[in-house]
Structures are given as structure tokens and as C-alpha cells.
Amino acid sequence: MIKLSKKRIKFLILTKFILVLVLLLVGCSILKNVLNFPDKKPRKFGATYMTMNNPYFEILNDGIKEVIEANGDILITRDPAQDQQKQNEQIYEMIEEGVAAIFLNPVDWIEVEPALIACKKANIPVFNVDTNVYHTEHVVSIIASDNYNAGVQCAKDMMSKLPKADIVILDQPIINSINLRIQGFIDTIKGNDNYRVVIQRAAGGELEVAMDVMNDILDAGIAFDVVMGGNDPTAIGAIAALESRHMNKKVLIYGVDGSPDGKMMIKEGYLEGTSAQQPSEIGRISAQVAYDYLSGKEVDKNIVVPVTLITRENLDEFTIDGWQ
Numbered sequence: 001m002i003k004l005s006k007k008r009i010k011f012l013i014l015t016k017f018i019l020v021l022v023l024l025l026v027g028c029s030i031l032k033n034v035l036n037f038p039d040k041k042p043r044k045f046g047a048t049y050m051t052m053n054n055p056y057f058e059i060l061n062d063g064i065k066e067v068i069e070a071n072g073d074i075l076i077t078r079d080p081a082q083d084q085q086k087q088n089e090q091i092y093e094m095i096e097e098g099v100a101a102i103f104l105n106p107v108d109w110i111e112v113e114p115a116l117i118a119c120k121k122a123n124i125p126v127f128n129v130d131t132n133v134y135h136t137e138h139v140v141s142i143i144a145s146d147n148y149n150a151g152v153q154c155a156k157d158m159m160s161k162l163p164k165a166d167i168v169i170l171d172q173p174i175i176n177s178i179n180l181r182i183q184g185f186i187d188t189i190k191g192n193d194n195y196r197v198v199i200q201r202a203a204g205g206e207l208e209v210a211m212d213v214m215n216d217i218l219d220a221g222i223a224f225d226v227v228m229g230g231n232d233p234t235a236i237g238a239i240a241a242l243e244s245r246h247m248n249k250k251v252l253i254y255g256v257d258g259s260p261d262g263k264m265m266i267k268e269g270y271l272e273g274t275s276a277q278q279p280s281e282i283g284r285i286s287a288q289v290a291y292d293y294l295s296g297k298e299v300d301k302n303i304v305v306p307v308t309l310i311t312r313e314n315l316d317e318f319t320i321d322g323w324q
Helices: 006-035 055-070 084-097 113-121 147-161 176-189 207-219 232-244 260-267 279-294
Strands: 044-048 074-078 101-104 126-129 141-145 165-171 195-202 226-229 252-257 273-276 302-305 308-311
Touching (some): 101 279, 141 279, 147 226, 147 252, 147 273, 147 308, 165 176, 165 207, 165 232, 226 232
Parallel strands (some): 044 074, 044 101, 141 302, 165 195, 165 226, 252 273
16 A cells, blocks of 8 residues: 655645646637637727717717726717718718717718618618707617707796897707707797797807807897807807907806806806706717617617706706716
8 A cells, every 4th residue: 555645645636626627728618619609809889979079079978988998899989070971971981890880979960861871781770869860760779868858948947037038049950959959949938929039040059150150140230138059059159259249238048068168157147047968878878778789689769868957046956067
């Protein structure tokens, strides 16, 4: 009978353990190859917004990116700078790059259709964020704020503060989210002769354009008590035009976004109110909906995110330097 030392026994046990471990690893590798389980490669997702000159879209994009990167994937973001032809080209490039899905905020809700058709032919799902396309049959889901109610909220606040008013509306017809906001505003004052829209002009949805448009209105000598802007940059552009002329008359100006700049304008007494959106939440929801769809789950066609009116009366309930 051979008597083994304790040292030799430990060595044999360790050797057997290593052998079993190696066999397990080899077996797992063989099983993986047999079942054809590839290593997970990061998937690419594409995003294109009407402009990145508006910080709202930066925040929305960050919400999408947060979810995508948490899943080990990659987000490619493009800025068409309010040029629909350029946006369509960006979408074609994303198709060529083989993205898994595209998040789209259209420059022109109608003229984007050729790119949507190309996505459908390439079997690339499109998730429409913030403002819907005209041909909604080409997109999987529309994830947007309750834009109609945003306009309703602004109109109701105005009516609670002024018994009558002449109103300037600064819109942007090719952006349907702004159309819905303005429609909500107009429907709320409809039938009440005390509230009259004296002029309605497209203002690009951008501060500089809105400022120029408002200057034209002032040059024309049009009298008004209220300005309804399609978004916060539009409203702030109107404020800039009025301030540059040292207008002393109190004008109630409304926007939609709930941006830090908008809330600061409320604090300083220039902006009467802004119906606040939740861009980070819209982004996170959009990304999760995309993952659900790609995993075979059924997703809703229309997902509406609530809005909240911010005025000086409730401003202290919100963080001024951040988004909702």
C-alpha cells in the first residue's frame, strides 16, 4: 500500500479540479458553436432631428443614448440643420450602414416620405419622436408630448388673465407638433369674440427667425396684447424683438417646451408661461419601445407624454436650470 503525503494529495486534488474546469470550458465552447450562439456585437441605431440648434433635441437625444448605451449598443446622431433633403440623405446613409432602427424627428412632416419608404424597403423600423410624420403608416410608433393640450393650457391661462386680447401667433406649418399646439390654442378661444388673432406667421421654430418675423410685425404697426409661440425659442425670439425696441406695454408671451431659458424668462418677468415637455422621458421611452419591438413584443402606435404649464405662479415647483 502506497502512502501519499499531504502535499501530494493536495496536488492531485488541484490537478483534478483544473482538468474538470478545462473540460467544462471546452464543452461550453463546443455547445456554443453547435447551437450557433455568436458573441453579441453592438448594434447601431440612427437618430436625426430637424435641428440640433435647439437644446431640447440634445436632451431628447441624450435620453435615447442613455438606454442604447446601457444595452451595449451605439447611437449615431445626425443634424440636418432644418434641411429636409439633407435629412433624407442622412437616412439613406444610415440604411447603408445597416442600423437596427432609426429615431426620426422630421424637418418637413410630408417631404420626409421618400426616406420613410426606403426604410420600409430595407426592413428598418422607424420610431417617430416629438413630432409626427404625415404618412404615419411608414413608422412603427409615434412618441410625442401632448402637443394639443400644450396649446390649450396656454390659451386657458391667457383667458384667466385678460378679459380680451389681440393675439399674434408664431407657428411653423411644416412641423406638426407646433401645428397641434397652435390648433389647441385656437380651438380654446374659438367662439369668444373677446379674443382675436390679428396675424399668424411662420417663424421657423428658431429664435433668430422668430425675432426677424416679430420685427416685421412691429414694423407693420400691428397692435397686439399676446404672442403665442410654437416653442420656447420662438417665444424668446419675440421677446428679443420687443426688448430691442424698448416696448413698455405689457405683452403676455407664451411658449412650449419648459426649457431652462424659458423658465429663466418667466423668472425675469418676460415670458408669461411655457407648457413644459419632458424630452429626457420621451427619449428613454422611444429607445425602450424600439428594443421591445426588435425583441418581438407588440408596441403601441401612439404614445403620448403629458405636459405641464409653468407660470410665475408655480415656477418655484420646478428646477430652473434643468429640463423636466
